[in-house]
Amino acid sequence: MTFVVNGRRHDVRPRPGQCLRTFLRELGCFGVKKGCDAGDCGACTVMVDGDPVHSCLFPAYRAEGRAVTTIEGLARNGELHPMQQAFLQAQGFQCGFCTPGMIMTAASLNQSQLQDLPWALKGNICRCTGYGAIENAIRGVRAVEHAQAGDAVGRSVPAPAARAVISGAARYTMDFAPPGLLHLKLLRSPHAHARIKSIGKEEALALPGVRAVLTFEDAPRKFYSSARHEIESGDPDDTALLDRIVRFVGQRVAAVVADSEAAAEAGCRKLEVDYEPLPAVFDAEEAMRPGAPAIHGDKGPEARIRDPVRNIAGEVHGDVGNVQTGFAEADVIYEGTYVTQRVQHAHLETHCAMGWLDEAGRLTIRASSQTPFLTRRALAGLFDLDLAKVRVFCERMGGGFGAKQEMLVEDIVALAVLKTGRPVKLEFTREEQFTGSTTRHPMRVRIKVGARRDGRLTAMQMHVVSNTGAYGNHGPAVLFHACSECFGVYRCANKKLDGYAVYTNTVPAGAFRGYGLPQTNFAVESAMDELARKLGIDPIEFRLRNVVRPGDPMISVGSEEGHDVEYGSYGLDQCLSLVKDAIERNGGLPPPPSDDWLVGQGMALGMIDTAPPFGHIAEVSAALREDGTFEIAIGTAEFGNGTTTVHYQIAASVLGTTPDGIRVRSSDTDNGGHDTGAYGSTGTVVAGRATELACAALREKILSFAAAQASGPQAAWSLADGAAVRAARRIELAELAAAARAKGVSLAASGRWDGTPRSVAFNVQAFRLAVNKRNGAIKILRSVHAADAGRVINPMQCRGQVEGGVAQSLGAALYEEMAIDENGRVTNSNFRNYHLPQFGDVPRTEVFFADTSDTLGPFGAKSMSESPYNPINAAIGNALYDATGIRFCQTPFKPDRIFAAIARKFGTVE
Ligand code: FES
Numbered sequence: 001m002t003f004v005v006n007g008r009r010h011d012v013r014p015r016p017g018q019c020l021r022t023f024l025r026e027l028g029c030f031g032v033k034k035g036c037d038a039g040d041c042g043a044c045t046v047m048v049d050g051d052p053v054h055s056c057l058f059p060a061y062r063a064e065g066r067a068v069t070t071i072e073g074l075a076r077n078g079e080l081h082p083m084q085q086a087f088l089q090a091q092g093f094q095c096g097f098c099t100p101g102m103i104m105t106a107a108s109l110n111q112s113q114l115q116d117l118p119w120a121l122k123g124n125i126c127r128c129t130g131y132g133a134i135e136n137a138i139r140g141v142r143a144v145e146h147a148q149a150g151d152a153v154g155r156s157v158p159a160p161a162a163r164a165v166i167s168g169a170a171r172y173t174m175d176f177a178p179p180g181l182l183h184l185k186l187l188r189s190p191h192a193h194a195r196i197k198s199i200g201k202e203e204a205l206a207l208p209g210v211r212a213v214l215t216f217e218d219a220p221r222k223f224y225s226s227a228r229h230e231i232e233s234g235d236p237d238d239t240a241l242l243d244r245i246v247r248f249v250g251q252r253v254a255a256v257v258a259d260s261e262a263a264a265e266a267g268c269r270k271l272e273v274d275y276e277p278l279p280a281v282f283d284a285e286e287a288m289r290p291g292a293p294a295i296h297g298d299k300g301p302e303a304r305i306r307d308p309v310r311n312i313a314g315e316v317h318g319d320v321g322n323v324q325t326g327f328a329e330a331d332v333i334y335e336g337t338y339v340t341q342r343v344q345h346a347h348l349e350t351h352c353a354m355g356w357l358d359e360a361g362r363l364t365i366r367a368s369s370q371t372p373f374l375t376r377r378a379l380a381g382l383f384d385l386d387l388a389k390v391r392v393f394c395e396r397m398g399g400g401f402g403a404k405q406e407m408l409v410e411d412i413v414a415l416a417v418l419k420t421g422r423p424v425k426l427e428f429t430r431e432e433q434f435t436g437s438t439t440r441h442p443m444r445v446r447i448k449v450g451a452r453r454d455g456r457l458t459a460m461q462m463h464v465v466s467n468t469g470a471y472g473n474h475g476p477a478v479l480f481h482a483c484s485e486c487f488g489v490y491r492c493a494n495k496k497l498d499g500y501a502v503y504t505n506t507v508p509a510g511a512f513r514g515y516g517l518p519q520t521n522f523a524v525e526s527a528m529d530e531l532a533r534k535l536g537i538d539p540i541e542f543r544l545r546n547v548v549r550p551g552d553p554m555i556s557v558g559s560e561e562g563h564d565v566e567y568g569s570y571g572l573d574q575c576l577s578l579v580k581d582a583i584e585r586n587g588g589l590p591p592p593p594s595d596d597w598l599v600g601q602g603m604a605l606g607m608i609d610t611a612p613p614f615g616h617i618a619e620v621s622a623a624l625r626e627d628g629t630f631e632i633a634i635g636t637a638e639f640g641n642g643t644t645t646v647h648y649q650i651a652a653s654v655l656g657t658t659p660d661g662i663r664v665r666s667s668d669t670d671n672g673g674h675d676t677g678a679y680g681s682t683g684t685v686v687a688g689r690a691t692e693l694a695c696a697a698l699r700e701k702i703l704s705f706a707a708a709q710a711s712g713p714q715a716a717w718s719l720a721d722g723a724a725v726r727a728a729r730r731i732e733l734a735e736l737a738a739a740a741r742a743k744g745v746s747l748a749a750s751g752r753w754d755g756t757p758r759s760v761a762f763n764v765q766a767f768r769l770a771v772n773k774r775n776g777a778i779k780i781l782r783s784v785h786a787a788d789a790g791r792v793i794n795p796m797q798c799r800g801q802v803e804g805g806v807a808q809s810l811g812a813a814l815y816e817e818m819a820i821d822e823n824g825r826v827t828n829s830n831f832r833n834y835h836l837p838q839f840g841d842v843p844r845t846e847v848f849f850a851d852t853s854d855t856l857g858p859f860g861a862k863s864m865s866e867s868p869y870n871p872i873n874a875a876i877g878n879a880l881y882d883a884t885g886i887r888f889c890q891t892p893f894k895p896d897r898i899f900a901a902i903a904r905k906f907g908t909v910e
Pocket residue numbers: 033034035036037038039040041042043044045054055056057
C-alpha cells in the first residue's frame with residue numbers, strides 16, 4: 001500500500017484489521033495518541049486529505065493513495081502552523097496528551113465552525129484544562145509572558161516543554177520501543193469473589209508468539225499495598241501481585257507475555273481458569289454487618305487491616321467538647337445524609353509502564369507514575385532486590401489526578417522482565433482503566449449541625465462510610481483526610497466524628513484529586529447552607545461568622561498533639577469577599593429565561609492543608625554548569641500540573657537568571673536524593689521549597705567563590721544575568737565555573753524540605769444556574785472561584801489548575817458515575833457511556849486570587865492543584881436548592897433525578 005505521511009511517501013502494508021492510529025505510530029508518529037481507541041476522545045486525530053479523522057476508527061488500508069498529516073507534519077519549513085503558535089501563546093494545555101489531536105481538529109476548522117466551538121470540538125476531550133485555555137488559544141489570546149533575569153516568579157512564563165508538546169515531539173511513557181519489546185496482557189476475573197483452584201496455561205503457551213504465562217505460582221508470595229506513601233504503615237498490606245483469591249470483577253488473574261499485543265490477547269483467551277465462586281458483598285454498610293462475607297478474612301494482623309471480620313480497612317473517631325451539650329444549646333439543627341458516587345480519574349494517558357534490564361543488569365522501569373522513588377522502593381522490596389539494582393524514571397505523563405500514586409502496572413511488568421529477561425510493556429486499555437485501576441471513594445455521610453440564633457455554630461457531628469472497594473490502598477488515609485479540613489475550617493466548640501473505610505467486592509478506590517474532601521465537603525457545606533437559610537442569614541455572612549481565623553485551632557479529630565498545620569497565611573476572608581463582590585457585580589439573580597426555568601445561586605468553601613501529614617520529602621541538587629547555566633535535579637514528577645515550570649521559575653529567581661538559564665532533570669531515581677512524589681499538591685510547596693533551598697545554597701557558594709577570586713567580602717556580591725557582580729565588577733559564571741574546576745572547588749549544592757510544618761490554602765466557589773422544570777437540565781449561568789494560593793508563582797498556570805479542577809469536579813457533580821451491576825461488574829467502562837465534560841459542557845469560570853504571601857511556602861506560595869475541585873458539588877447543590885427549594889443529597893445531579901424531584905414538588909409541566 002502506498003500513501004503519503006507528512007509529505008513523505010511510504011510503501012508499507014498494514015496488518016489485517018489494523019487501524020491508522022497504530023499504523024502511524026509504528027512509522028514513528030508518536031504524536032498520534034491513544035486515549036480510548038473507540039472514537040470518543042480525539043487524542044488520535046490526524047488529517048486525511050485535509051479532513052480531521054479519529055485514526056483509531058480509520059482502517060489503515062483506507063489511507064491508500066491519500067495524504068495523511070499528523071501533528072509532526074503540521075509545521076512547514078520549520079515554521080509552526082498558526083494554530084500551533086496559538087496554543088503556544090495561550091498555553092492551551094496542561095499534560096498535553098490531548099493537545100496534538102486538539103490542534104489537528106482546531107487547525108482544520110473553517111470560519112463558520114470557529115463560531116460554534118462546542119459543536120466543532122465535540123470529538124476532542126481534554127481532562128486537564130477545563131477548555132478555557134484551549135478556547136483562548138483558538139481565539140488568539142496571548143497568555144504567556146517572558147521573564148527578565150531574576151524576576152520569573154510571579155510571571156506567566158511558558159512551560160519549558162511547550163514547544164515539544166504542541167509539535168508532537170514530547171515523549172510520553174509509551175512513545176518508545178526498545179528492540180525486542182514484548183507485550184503484556186492481563187486476564188481479569190469475571191467473578192466478584194472467587195478462589196482460583198487452578199490455571200491451565202498449556203494451550204496459551206503453545207500459541208505462536210507467546211513467550212510466558214505468569215500466574216500466582218510465579219509471583220512473590222508477599223502482601224503489600226498498591227498505594228504509595230512515604231510512610232507505608234498506614235496502608236493495609238492486603239494486595240498480592242497475582243493472588244489465589246480474586247475480590248472484584250476485573251482483578252488480575254494471570255498475565256501473558258508475547259511478541260505482539262494480539263498474541264498476548266490470544267494467549268489470555270486460551271487460559272483455562274477453574275474458579276470456586278465465593279459470596280460477595282457490594283454495599284459498604286451491608287459489608288459491616290455481622291454475617292457479611294469477610295473479604296480479607298484470610299489475613300492476619302501483619303496486614304494491618306483494622307477489622308477483617310467486619311470488612312473495616314480503617315476507622316477514625318474523635319471528638320472535641322461535647323456534641324450533646326452543643327446540640328442542646330442550638331436554636332436550629334439540621335440533619336441530612338449525603339451520598340457521593342464512584343467516579344474515574346479519566347486521565348487521557350492510561351496506566352502504562354515499560355521495563356527492561358539495562359546493560360548492568362539493573363531492573364529499569366519507564367513508568368507513568370507520580371511516585372518513581374516510592375515505586376522503586378516497593379519493587380526492590382517485592383523482588384528482594386538491592387535498591388541500587390532498580391531504576392524507575394518517568395518521561396512526560398498524560399495526567400494522573402492521584403491515580404498514578406498507585407503501583408498498578410510496574411509490579412507485573414517487573415515480574416515479566418525478570419522472568420523473560422526481555423523488555424516488556426503494559427498499557428491499559430480504556431476499559432481496563434475503568435475495571436482494573438482505581439476510582440474515587442464513594443461515600444455515605446450523615447451530617448448533623450446546630451447553631452444559635454446569632455448564627456454561631458454550637459455543634460457539628462459527622463458519620464462517614466467510605467467504600468474502599470476490594471483493597472484498602474489509600475482507604476484509611478483518604479478517610480482520615482475526608483474527616484479533617486472540612487470540619488477543621490469551622491470554629492465550633494463541640495465536634496464529633498466517626499468514619500469507616502469499608503471493603504466491598506467492587507473495583508478498588510484510591511487516591512483522587514481532593515483525597516476524600518470533595519465527598520465530605522458536599523455534606524458539610526450543604527449543611528451550612530441549610531443552617532444559614534433556617535436562620536435567614538446570607539450564606540457568605542454565615543461562613544464569615546463561623547470560619548476559623550488565625551490563632552484558632554484547626555483540629556477536627558483527636559488532639560492537637562503532632563498537628564503541624566499553621567497559618568502560614570490566611571486569605572479565606574478575602575476569598576469570600578472576592579466571590580461575593582464578583583457574583584453581585586452584575587446585580588441580583590437574572591430572571592429565568594422562560595417559565596420552564598428556575599434560577600438560583602449557591603456557594604461553598606474549602607480549606608486544604610498544603611501538604612499531606614507525617615512528612616513529604618524532597619531532595620534537590622543544583623549545580624553551576626561549565627557554560628554558566630545551571631542544572632537542577634529534582635525527584636518529583638510532572639504530570640501536567642505545571643510543577644516543572646514552577647521549579648524553573650524558582651531556580652531562575654534565586655539564581656538571578658531567566659528560565660532559559662536553567663536545565664532541569666526530574667523524576668528519575670538515578671538523579672540521586674529522594675522524593676516522596678507528586679501528590680498531595682506538594683510539587684510547589686515541598687519540592688519547590690527544596691529547589692529554593694538548593695539554589696540559595698548554590699548561590700552562596702558561587703558568591704563566596706567569586707568574592708575569594710576577587711579578594712573581597714562576599715556580602716557585596718550578587719548574581720545577575722549569568723554573572724557574579726559587585727558594583728561595576730562582573731565575573732561571568734562560565735569563567736567562575738572554569739576557575740572552580742581548575743581549583744577543584746565544587747559549585748554544587750543541595751536542598752531538602754520535609755514538608756513540615758504545613759500551611760492552609762482556601763477556595764470559595766459560587767454558581768448561578770437555571771434548572772429546567774420540563775426535563776431537569778441544568779444550565780450554569782455564572783461560575784466564580786476565588787483561591788488563596790499565597791503568592792501565585794505562575795498566574796496563567798494556577799488559573800489553569802483552578803479552571804481544570806472546577807471542570808473535572810463539575811463532571812462528577814453533574815453526570816459522571818461508574819455504574820456497577822448486581823454482580824459487581826462495571827457496565828459503562830468507556831468514555832461514550834461514562835460522559836466526561838466536553839467543551840460545550842463547561843462554563844468559563846471567573847478566577848480571582850487572594851492577595852496573601854505564605855511564610856512557609858517557597859516565595860510565599862501555597863498549593864493549588866487539588867483544592868479547586870473540593871467545593872464544587874456543594875456549591876451546585878446549594879444553587880439547586882436556591883432555585884428549586886429541593887435539597888438534592890446525592891451526586892451526580894443528573895437530569896432524571898432533578899426532574900423526578902421537581903415533578904414531585906411542582907407537578908409535571910404541561
Ligand atoms: S484514541 Fe481515537 S478517539 Fe480516542
